[in-house]
Amino acid sequence: MLNLVLFGPPGSGKGTQAEFLKKNYQLVHISTGDMLRKEIQEKTELGLAAKSLMDKGILVSDEIMIGMINSILEKNNSAKGIIFDGFPRTLAQAQSLDNLLTSKNTKIYKCLMLEVSEAELKKRLALRGATSSRPDDRDEKVIANRIQVYRSQTFPVAEYYNQQQKLIKIQGEGSIASISAHLKTAIDKQ
Numbered sequence: 387m388l389n390l391v392l393f394g395p396p397g398s399g400k401g402t403q404a405e406f407l408k409k410n411y412q413l414v415h416i417s418t419g420d421m422l423r424k425e426i427q428e429k430t431e432l433g434l435a436a437k438s439l440m441d442k443g444i445l446v447s448d449e450i451m452i453g454m455i456n457s458i459l460e461k462n463n464s465a466k467g468i469i470f471d472g473f474p475r476t477l478a479q480a481q482s483l484d485n486l487l488t489s490k491n492t493k494i495y496k497c498l499m500l501e502v503s504e505a506e507l508k509k510r511l512a513l514r515g516a517t518s519s520r521p522d523d524r525d526e527k528v529i530a531n532r533i534q535v536y537r538s539q540t541f542p543v544a545e546y547y548n549q550q551q552k553l554i555k556i557q558g559e560g561s562i563a564s565i566s567a568h569l570k571t572a573i574d575k576q
C-alpha cells in the first residue's frame with residue numbers, strides 16, 4: 387500500500403494537495419478535520435464534544451482520534467493506499483498509527499511536509515476565513531493558537547518520521563501545480 391502522511395501547519399495546503407494525490411495515485415484520502423466536521427454536522431455525541439475544542443483551535447484527545455482512525459482503516463482494507471491529512475498530530479498518534487498499520491502488514495511509506503512561512507499561513511487562513519464556513523478560520527486569535535499548537539504538539543512528529551528516514555520537506559509556497567509536481571517527484575523517487 388502507498389500510505390502517505392501529508393504533513394504541515396494549518397493553511398499549508400494539505401487539503402488541496404491531497405486532492406491531487408488522491409487522483410494521481412488512486413488513493414483514499416482521510417482528513418481527520420473533515421471527519422470531525424461531519425460529526426459536528428450530524429450532531430453526534432463525539433461531534434458535540436469536539437466542537438468546543440475545535441472552535442478554540444485545541445486538539446481533540448488522542449484516544450478519540452486513534453479510535454476514529456482505527457475504524458476508518460477497517461473500512462479501507464482493500465485501498466491501494468491512504469493519504470493521512472491532519473493525522474498524526476501528536477507523537478502518541480504517530481506511534482499508534484504505526485502499530486495499527488503494522489497489525490495490517492503495512493506501513494507509512496513517506497511523510498511529506500509542506501513548508502510555508504508564518505506570514506503566508508496567516509494570510510491564507512484569513513482569506514479562507516472570509517469565504518469558508520469554518521469558525522476556526524474566522525478568528526485571528528484562534529488562527530494564531532492553531533499555529534502555536536502545531537509548533538508545540540505537532541511539529542515533533544516530523545522528527546519522528548525523520549528518524550525513520552521517511553520525512554521529505556517540500557516548499558509549500560508557489561503555484562499549486564508546481565507544489566504538486568514536487569510532491570510527485572518526491573513520492574516517485576525510490
Ligand code: AMP
Nearest residue numbers: 418419440443444445446451472473475
Ligand atoms: P484541520 O481541518 O485538520 O485543520 O483540523 C481542524 C481541527 O480539528 C483541529 O484544530 C483540531 O481541533 C481537530 N483535529 C483534526 N485532526 C486532529 C488530530 N489528528 N488530532 C487532534 N485534533 C484534530
